[in-house]
Amino acid sequence: MKATVFHAARDVRVESVPDPVLKAPTDVLVRVVNAAICGSDLWPYRGVAKWTGGARLGHEFTGIVEAIGTEVRAVRVGQFVAAPFSYADGSCAFCAAHLYTSCARAGFWGGLDDDGGQGEFVRVPFADATLVAIPDAVRDDPAKRTAALALTDVMGTGYHGAVSAGTVPGGTVVVIGDGAVGLCAVLSARYIGAERIVAVGHHPDRLQLAKRFGATEIVDSHAADAGRSIVELTSGGSPSVVEAVGVQSSLDLALETVRDGGTVAFVGVPAGMETLSFRRLFSGNVALRGALAPVRAYLPELMSALAAGAIDPSPVFTHQLPLDGAPAGYKAMDERVAIKVCLTVSSP
Amino acid sequence: MKATVFHAARDVRVESVPDPVLKAPTDVLVRVVNAAICGSDLWPYRGVAKWTGGARLGHEFTGIVEAIGTEVRAVRVGQFVAAPFSYADGSCAFCAAHLYTSCARAGFWGGLDDDGGQGEFVRVPFADATLVAIPDAVRDDPAKRTAALALTDVMGTGYHGAVSAGTVPGGTVVVIGDGAVGLCAVLSARYIGAERIVAVGHHPDRLQLAKRFGATEIVDSHAADAGRSIVELTSGGSPSVVEAVGVQSSLDLALETVRDGGTVAFVGVPAGMETLSFRRLFSGNVALRGALAPVRAYLPELMSALAAGAIDPSPVFTHQLPLDGAPAGYKAMDERVAIKVCLTVSSP
Numbered sequence: 001m002k003a004t005v006f007h008a009a010r011d012v013r014v015e016s017v018p019d020p021v022l023k024a025p026t027d028v029l030v031r032v033v034n035a036a037i038c039g040s041d042l043w044p045y046r047g048v049a050k051w052t053g054g055a056r057l058g059h060e061f062t063g064i065v066e067a068i069g070t071e072v073r074a075v076r077v078g079q080f081v082a083a084p085f086s087y088a089d090g091s092c093a094f095c096a097a098h099l100y101t102s103c104a105r106a107g108f109w110g111g112l113d114d115d116g117g118q119g120e121f122v123r124v125p126f127a128d129a130t131l132v133a134i135p136d137a138v139r140d141d142p143a144k145r146t147a148a149l150a151l152t153d154v155m156g157t158g159y160h161g162a163v164s165a166g167t168v169p170g171g172t173v174v175v176i177g178d179g180a181v182g183l184c185a186v187l188s189a190r191y192i193g194a195e196r197i198v199a200v201g202h203h204p205d206r207l208q209l210a211k212r213f214g215a216t217e218i219v220d221s222h223a224a225d226a227g228r229s230i231v232e233l234t235s236g237g238s239p240s241v242v243e244a245v246g247v248q249s250s251l252d253l254a255l256e257t258v259r260d261g262g263t264v265a266f267v268g269v270p271a272g273m274e275t276l277s278f279r280r281l282f283s284g285n286v287a288l289r290g291a292l293a294p295v296r297a298y299l300p301e302l303m304s305a306l307a308a309g310a311i312d313p314s315p316v317f318t319h320q321l322p323l324d325g326a327p328a329g330y331k332a333m334d335e336r337v338a339i340k341v342c343l344t345v346s347s348p
Numbered sequence: 349m350k351a352t353v354f355h356a357a358r359d360v361r362v363e364s365v366p367d368p369v370l371k372a373p374t375d376v377l378v379r380v381v382n383a384a385i386c387g388s389d390l391w392p393y394r395g396v397a398k399w400t401g402g403a404r405l406g407h408e409f410t411g412i413v414e415a416i417g418t419e420v421r422a423v424r425v426g427q428f429v430a431a432p433f434s435y436a437d438g439s440c441a442f443c444a445a446h447l448y449t450s451c452a453r454a455g456f457w458g459g460l461d462d463d464g465g466q467g468e469f470v471r472v473p474f475a476d477a478t479l480v481a482i483p484d485a486v487r488d489d490p491a492k493r494t495a496a497l498a499l500t501d502v503m504g505t506g507y508h509g510a511v512s513a514g515t516v517p518g519g520t521v522v523v524i525g526d527g528a529v530g531l532c533a534v535l536s537a538r539y540i541g542a543e544r545i546v547a548v549g550h551h552p553d554r555l556q557l558a559k560r561f562g563a564t565e566i567v568d569s570h571a572a573d574a575g576r577s578i579v580e581l582t583s584g585g586s587p588s589v590v591e592a593v594g595v596q597s598s599l600d601l602a603l604e605t606v607r608d609g610g611t612v613a614f615v616g617v618p619a620g621m622e623t624l625s626f627r628r629l630f631s632g633n634v635a636l637r638g639a640l641a642p643v644r645a646y647l648p649e650l651m652s653a654l655a656a657g658a659i660d661p662s663p664v665f666t667h668q669l670p671l672d673g674a675p676a677g678y679k680a681m682d683e684r685v686a687i688k689v690c691l692t693v694s695s696p
Binding site for chain 1 (some may be wrong): 512611614630631639
């Protein structure tokens with residue numbers, strides 16, 4: 001089959017690799033329909049994360065079940081399914097608590113040991129626990145199909161951020177970062193019913209999309225008085241802040257704009273967060289919550305919301321390309337031309 | 349009047365100072381009955397916090413109301429009252445949310461601007477909002493009277509720590525630190541109804557007191573495998589960890605022993621916390637919550653629990669001294685001979 005393979009920084013290629021086969025009786029094989037390129041895929045691409053040549057890429061995909069292992073019960077051949085960005089065994093205490101990312105047998109797609117999402121086929125371990133069926137109403141609507149792809153990572157992550165920051169109906173939330181995850185956090189906050197949603201970023205086009213997604217205010221993060229503006233807009237600080245960038249300046253802005261007693265949830269892998277004002281946390285009774293999204297926990301609800309038309313994260317996909325276009329997709333995201341790229345690998 | 353005054357590191361004196369007078373119509377004057385010496389009083393005493401000579405000491409006291417301002421409504425002359433370690437105006441949004449420590453007009457007893465608790469009299473601002481009446485059942489019982497003094501800071505702080513860490517009935521909590529606050533966190537966890545309470549420290553006598561207070565297990569924090577032991581005792585880590593020391597090694601132990609998805613609450617002013625593993629927070633969905641206790645919020649409930657015999661934190665006071673004994677009390681705490689010192693200033 002064809003799959004996207006990492007060779008070196010800024011050298012990813014779509015090339016022939018061995019076809020995956022069922023290994024465990026709980027595995028299924030999925031023929032990929034759509035796959036996405038993630039902001040975090042840019043780390044190896046940019047050489048920030050040191051990957052080994054030959055590693056597979058991609059952790060966001062939807063597809064059709066082609067074959068199932070002998071112990072698979074919930075998943076059926078022919079079913080259209082979505083996979084969260086990590087798999088888990090579904091049988092441990094953490095999975096029972098829906099904290100799938102802490103499952104001892106959890107794994108992430110791609111790398112040297114697993115198939116990546118950006119390929120023609122994926123072997124899915126623990127398929128009953130991992131995969132979520134996509135309803136026909138979504139399968140048969142191209143826009144919703146694209147939106148379903150967003151649920152596998154960025155929308156689930158944005159939603160987890162909003163939830164982890166304590167966003168409540170009628171409440172106030174600040175979202176720092178206008179990438180796909182930040183935008184999805186805005187959309188999630190609106191879906192939850194927050195009344196005031198402040199989107200913070202520095203890309204005018206993305207902030208406009210944040211407005212479409214439900215932001216009631218937008219703030220330029222590069223403005224010298226960004227922090228003060230946000231505090232004023234939120235009448236003294238926000239009880240909920242989602243940090244969706246992962247760098248020090250963004251964390252600092254979050255701690256400047258969170259209201260005493262509130263929560264800052266950071267949803268991206270920390271990349272250059274070095275210091276923390278423990279005094280700020282202490283004096284203000286502020287909680288800092290790490291929030292690696294257990295996307296599987298949210299997929300059923302978000303899929304229903306998508307089918308019902310209550311959410312539509314599809315606009316985060318600014319570019320549509322075939323699988324062979326993956327290298328061009330990486331380039332477009334690296335150069336910030338694209339917010340997020342959707343690869344169409346096969347027909348549903 | 350006589351009051352305890354800071355002169356220099358390891359030089360505190362009980363000496364004559366001007367009698368306080370009512371300044372605002374919301375003030376009352378309290379004649380101090382009992383005052384405590386706090387672990388945090390040792391910071392100026394040891395020269396760690398750089399204080400100015402002449403500053404008053406003490407932020408924990410109970411006493412009799414001697415005079416009230418013209419706008420005082422809830423507090424009456426002759427009433428026996430407890431004061432939380434900080435006062436607040438009672439009328440702002442933070443006070444309404446019971447986050448009294450974040451009140452813009454909050455103040456701490458002592459220093460250069462306010463009377464300290466370790467003196468004969470204290471002028472109490474915002475008295476209606478600040479003071480809590482002590483019932484006769486407590487007033488008339490010397491042990492309960494001493495226990496009431498603990499409610500003004502260490503017990504309220506320990507309770508806030510347990511609550512902030514998410515301690516629930518039937519749950520599991522780890523308390524790191526065997527000082528007065530850590531011990532009170534253990535007592536609070538038992539009061540809340542936690543089933544498994546692991547006390548961590550390195551003073552055998554204090555850990556024995558932790559057992560009396562309800563610890564189901566004790567762990568020597570200086571043991572090389574302390575972290576692993578705690579993780580084993582808690583079947584893979586505790587959902588709730590109270591960090592009651594305030595130093596880096598203690599924070600690190602907290603993050604090692606908190607269960608994924610859990611909360612670490614730190615209740616002491618950070619003293620030498622420098623670094624944080626953001627990755628640990630992120631990957632484990634762990635929350636780090638600063639927890640400066642809004643003691644006033646808990647005083648009514650804890651006072652009722654004390655009156656009813658449901659809690660008795662009085663054993664944290666290992667030493668009883670008259671006001672003139674304050675310098676000796678500081679010395680005993682500095683040398684770790686005393687866990688906590690109760691000064692008896694006058695009769696109730």
